[in-house]
Amino acid sequence: MNKIAIYPGTFDPITYGHVDIIQRAAAIFDRVIVAVATNSQKRPLFTVAERMDMIRHVVGDIPHLEIDQIEGLLVDYAVERGAHAVIRGLRAVSDFEFELQMALVNRKLNEKLITVFLMPHEKYSYLNSSIVKELAQFGGNIECFVPKYVQEKIKEKMRNHERH
Amino acid sequence: MNKIAIYPGTFDPITYGHVDIIQRAAAIFDRVIVAVATNSQKRPLFTVAERMDMIRHVVGDIPHLEIDQIEGLLVDYAVERGAHAVIRGLRAVSDFEFELQMALVNRKLNEKLITVFLMPHEKYSYLNSSIVKELAQFGGNIECFVPKYVQEKIKEKMRNHERH
Amino acid sequence: MNKIAIYPGTFDPITYGHVDIIQRAAAIFDRVIVAVATNSQKRPLFTVAERMDMIRHVVGDIPHLEIDQIEGLLVDYAVERGAHAVIRGLRAVSDFEFELQMALVNRKLNEKLITVFLMPHEKYSYLNSSIVKELAQFGGNIECFVPKYVQEKIKEKMRNHERH
Amino acid sequence: MNKIAIYPGTFDPITYGHVDIIQRAAAIFDRVIVAVATNSQKRPLFTVAERMDMIRHVVGDIPHLEIDQIEGLLVDYAVERGAHAVIRGLRAVSDFEFELQMALVNRKLNEKLITVFLMPHEKYSYLNSSIVKELAQFGGNIECFVPKYVQEKIKEKMRNHERH
Amino acid sequence: MNKIAIYPGTFDPITYGHVDIIQRAAAIFDRVIVAVATNSQKRPLFTVAERMDMIRHVVGDIPHLEIDQIEGLLVDYAVERGAHAVIRGLRAVSDFEFELQMALVNRKLNEKLITVFLMPHEKYSYLNSSIVKELAQFGGNIECFVPKYVQEKIKEKMRNHERH
Amino acid sequence: MNKIAIYPGTFDPITYGHVDIIQRAAAIFDRVIVAVATNSQKRPLFTVAERMDMIRHVVGDIPHLEIDQIEGLLVDYAVERGAHAVIRGLRAVSDFEFELQMALVNRKLNEKLITVFLMPHEKYSYLNSSIVKELAQFGGNIECFVPKYVQEKIKEKMRNHERH
Numbered sequence: 016m017n018k019i020a021i022y023p024g025t026f027d028p029i030t031y032g033h034v035d036i037i038q039r040a041a042a043i044f045d046r047v048i049v050a051v052a053t054n055s056q057k058r059p060l061f062t063v064a065e066r067m068d069m070i071r072h073v074v075g076d077i078p079h080l081e082i083d084q085i086e087g088l089l090v091d092y093a094v095e096r097g098a099h100a101v102i103r104g105l106r107a108v109s110d111f112e113f114e115l116q117m118a119l120v121n122r123k124l125n126e127k128l129i130t131v132f133l134m135p136h137e138k139y140s141y142l143n144s145s146i147v148k149e150l151a152q153f154g155g156n157i158e159c160f161v162p163k164y165v166q167e168k169i170k171e172k173m174r175n176h177e178r179h
Numbered sequence: 180m181n182k183i184a185i186y187p188g189t190f191d192p193i194t195y196g197h198v199d200i201i202q203r204a205a206a207i208f209d210r211v212i213v214a215v216a217t218n219s220q221k222r223p224l225f226t227v228a229e230r231m232d233m234i235r236h237v238v239g240d241i242p243h244l245e246i247d248q249i250e251g252l253l254v255d256y257a258v259e260r261g262a263h264a265v266i267r268g269l270r271a272v273s274d275f276e277f278e279l280q281m282a283l284v285n286r287k288l289n290e291k292l293i294t295v296f297l298m299p300h301e302k303y304s305y306l307n308s309s310i311v312k313e314l315a316q317f318g319g320n321i322e323c324f325v326p327k328y329v330q331e332k333i334k335e336k337m338r339n340h341e342r343h
Numbered sequence: 344m345n346k347i348a349i350y351p352g353t354f355d356p357i358t359y360g361h362v363d364i365i366q367r368a369a370a371i372f373d374r375v376i377v378a379v380a381t382n383s384q385k386r387p388l389f390t391v392a393e394r395m396d397m398i399r400h401v402v403g404d405i406p407h408l409e410i411d412q413i414e415g416l417l418v419d420y421a422v423e424r425g426a427h428a429v430i431r432g433l434r435a436v437s438d439f440e441f442e443l444q445m446a447l448v449n450r451k452l453n454e455k456l457i458t459v460f461l462m463p464h465e466k467y468s469y470l471n472s473s474i475v476k477e478l479a480q481f482g483g484n485i486e487c488f489v490p491k492y493v494q495e496k497i498k499e500k501m502r503n504h505e506r507h
Numbered sequence: 508m509n510k511i512a513i514y515p516g517t518f519d520p521i522t523y524g525h526v527d528i529i530q531r532a533a534a535i536f537d538r539v540i541v542a543v544a545t546n547s548q549k550r551p552l553f554t555v556a557e558r559m560d561m562i563r564h565v566v567g568d569i570p571h572l573e574i575d576q577i578e579g580l581l582v583d584y585a586v587e588r589g590a591h592a593v594i595r596g597l598r599a600v601s602d603f604e605f606e607l608q609m610a611l612v613n614r615k616l617n618e619k620l621i622t623v624f625l626m627p628h629e630k631y632s633y634l635n636s637s638i639v640k641e642l643a644q645f646g647g648n649i650e651c652f653v654p655k656y657v658q659e660k661i662k663e664k665m666r667n668h669e670r671h
Numbered sequence: 672m673n674k675i676a677i678y679p680g681t682f683d684p685i686t687y688g689h690v691d692i693i694q695r696a697a698a699i700f701d702r703v704i705v706a707v708a709t710n711s712q713k714r715p716l717f718t719v720a721e722r723m724d725m726i727r728h729v730v731g732d733i734p735h736l737e738i739d740q741i742e743g744l745l746v747d748y749a750v751e752r753g754a755h756a757v758i759r760g761l762r763a764v765s766d767f768e769f770e771l772q773m774a775l776v777n778r779k780l781n782e783k784l785i786t787v788f789l790m791p792h793e794k795y796s797y798l799n800s801s802i803v804k805e806l807a808q809f810g811g812n813i814e815c816f817v818p819k820y821v822q823e824k825i826k827e828k829m830r831n832h833e834r835h
Numbered sequence: 836m837n838k839i840a841i842y843p844g845t846f847d848p849i850t851y852g853h854v855d856i857i858q859r860a861a862a863i864f865d866r867v868i869v870a871v872a873t874n875s876q877k878r879p880l881f882t883v884a885e886r887m888d889m890i891r892h893v894v895g896d897i898p899h900l901e902i903d904q905i906e907g908l909l910v911d912y913a914v915e916r917g918a919h920a921v922i923r924g925l926r927a928v929s930d931f932e933f934e935l936q937m938a939l940v941n942r943k944l945n946e947k948l949i950t951v952f953l954m955p956h957e958k959y960s961y962l963n964s965s966i967v968k969e970l971a972q973f974g975g976n977i978e979c980f981v982p983k984y985v986q987e988k989i990k991e992k993m994r995n996h997e998r999h
Binding site for chain 3: 534536591592597603607611619621626628629
């Protein structure tokens with residue numbers, strides 16, 4: 016049977032850590048849906064369309080991968096898409112507790128939905144989108160953290176912000 | 180493509196927490212191999228044959244499940260069996276750190292092997308085989324923790340121990 | 344001697360997790376004061392009066408329970424009320440560190456005040472008021488998390504918010 | 508109503524950290540039973556009688572305190588003694604996880620038994636009986652960690668060990 | 672060779688916990704630069720000049736200590752100053768994870784920069800600037816937490832805030 | 836003034852993780868003493884002389900480094916050697932709590948002794964001597980974890996163990 020997994024997130028922007036998780040998920044599941052959350056409470060730097068565009072540039076060539084957006088509750092979206100699993104990356108203990116909590120809540124809302132935790136390569140264990148944006152803001156070198164295309168988009172965005 | 184996962188452990192004995200993880204794994208992978216470690220440093224209460232027998236009684240009816248034993252390194256066994264993933268249960272922060280460490284070591288030994296972490300139902304979050312054995316030793320009620328067949332086997336074992 | 348305990352919190356709104364802690368506290372202490380913090384930095388969804396009203400509906404029938412509000416420092420309030428202990432719920436490691444910190448600060452301010460930690464039932468281990476509000480916002484089913492009366496009050500509040 | 512609490516432990520030997528917890532427990536409960544575990548898996552340095560004797564010397568003058576031994580399961584002992592609560596000290600995150608696990612298991616075995624966590628003074632946050640014994644073995648100064656009477660008993664024991 | 676260390680932070684305001692770390696750093700390094708971050712995302716209560724002034728009053732007499740401000744990336748500042756190490760205080764597990772992350776990012780940006788973690792005295796293990804400000808706001812006694820000069824500056828600031 | 840640091844440990848055997856910490860320590864301190872503990876409770880695979888020999892082969896060319904053994908209490912040895920600091924590596928949260936505890940105990944015994952925590956490169960974050968020995972025992976490839984000389988010594992030792 017075809018096994019479908021959803022990898023939800025804000026992806027503001029996609030980092031090498033996300034790429035690593037997507038590649039692992041694609042090696043296990045028959046179909047992986049990268050689902051960009053549109054209703055993040057943290058004000059994103061990039062629009063949903065921009066975030067989806069960057070994901071497409073970076074991992075668009077992985078077969079059986081789909082890039083989508085998600086508006087309501089993850090559990091409702093998962094049912095709608097016929098997904099068997101939700102993918103989450105685990106880096107640190109603080110991640111672990113929050114992710115555990117979300118997984119338990121989601122299971123309460125839909126007993127059948129299974130949360131699958133994957134670990135990024137240890138060289139990305141400290142990496143998240145906020146750090147990348149903060150570094151970029153102070154002119155730090157972010158080439159170890161995000162693909163070239165994303166680097167350019169961040170620089171563009173920063174230039175526009177300064178102008179205003 | 181057929182996706183194969185290995186769920187290694189000591190299973191001394193299998194608990195409802197293990198059952199829960201096996202059921203989740205079976206819902207995601209096309210084939211799940213429950214692999215009983217024969218070389219555990221902790222002196223097990225049950226022989227490998229007894230542990231495999233209990234697993235068979237408890238989850239033997241799950242389709243596409245195989246029960247095996249594993250002697251050498253997990254990564255070698257995984258290659259030999261053509262497995263895509265290793266399943267591990269995550270209950271607590273202390274689990275998390277140890278499991279992370281093992282997953283990183285295994286990845287170092289075989290870059291392609293992916294460790295997949297699943298979370299048991301929160302009602303088994305505190306459960307492990309050692310607690311079950313300790314409770315049984317003092318005559319505690321273990322029916323919430325292990326299936327009936329395992330309860331009986333533990334009682335038998337305890338009776339034999341006392342006799343000697 | 345009559346032993347008095349204060350259970351301080353924002354209770355925005357009260358959840359089954361809070362109810363569980365209140366019941367345990369009431370089994371140990373001769374008098375329990377549920378003290379609603381009026382000066383929370385997080386902007387509450389409900390007014391202090393509304394929060395106290397929901398608490399009254401949900402646990403008002405527990406004997407020797409009092410529902411009050413607290414404005415200044417917890418240690419001052421505790422002295423004023425002649426309390427022997429402060430009750431706090433412990434769910435996760437992240438809770439633990441914050442609660443430890445607060446307990447140490449409070450002890451520094453009043454050496455006699457004892458913080459007592461209780462653990463909610465594991466089925467509420469992931470539960471807090473923020474998650475309930477977030478779920479409700481996206482139309483999620485919250486009946487496992489809060490009593491019926493609170494569910495209705497949340498729905499009312501959400502409807503009013505949308506109107507404005 | 509008279510509220511009874513049990514403070515179980517190995518107390519091999521009692522430290523200032525234990526004394527601190529006992530004093531706090533005695534301020535909250537009408538009766539506190541310090542219950543020395545006789546079946547510890549760790550081989551104790553002192554016999555049960557010696558451990559009870561040291562506890563009596565150190566905290567015997569606290570009113571409404573009882574010193575007892577416990578052989579079987581804590582939950583059975585608690586029922587037998589009519590206890591409302593079990594007291595446990597919480598020092599660190601690693602404590603927290605183990606204690607949480609034990610509290611959940613005990614609650615499963617007896618829903619009515621409430622585990623109450625107390626925090627020792629931060630100056631004892633790092634202290635346990637094993638460290639005291641290890642220090643004593645290498646001639647370290649342990650006067651900050653255990654009362655004078657316990658110091659002497661440890662020295663005696665160490666001298667006897669060396670002789671044999 | 673002269674060993675130089677930077678101790679970066681917001682210091683809004685300096686507490687006894689910071690003082691403790693500065694004293695330890697000064698015992699190990701030949702020169703310690705206390706570097707006040709000017710671009711903190713949290714809105715500080717005190718201006719950079721006020722924060723530097725308080726640091727000067729409190730630890731200005733420690734030899735080989737310098738008080739400076741830092742605007743851009745820490746790694747750039749460290750290179751500019753010829754520093755061998757960055758000093759960070761470690762109090763709790765939550766500190767630990769964040770600090771680890773920052774240290775790893777900084778090492779990625781400059782392989783030569785070494786982060787050195789020091790532990791404050793356990794009596795300051797729970798202490799941070801936010802707690803001091805929160806206590807002061809509600810009229811709590813903060814004399815155990817900050818030096819007299821800082822107490823006065825906080826009171827002044829609070830009075831001014833109320834007036835506006 | 837010459838700053839001296841002690842890096843104590845069992846080093847059974849030295850791994851790339853230890854090497855990494857030694858190199859960082861040597862960049863900060865004027866003199867680093869690698870002190871092999873002779874009284875480890877865990878039964879070491881290698882004798883103290885063998886462990887010191889391996890350390891010498893692996894890091895012996897680092898200037899101002901000394902390799903010694905330590906028998907009694909670390910704090911006594913530190914005073915005897917005129918050391919300013921004790922070096923400890925920090926990898927994970929579980930490390931952190933134990934190390935914190937030891938640092939607090941050591942500080943209690945000698946207020947002047949400062950524990951300095953360094954973080955190994957993230958690629959060694961999961962590495963310790965036990966894992967290396969366990970892998971070697973099952974014929975795993977350990978070349979990423981220990982230098983060539985140590986690999987050979989481990990193989991020799993394992994061959995000898997098998998013969999007996």
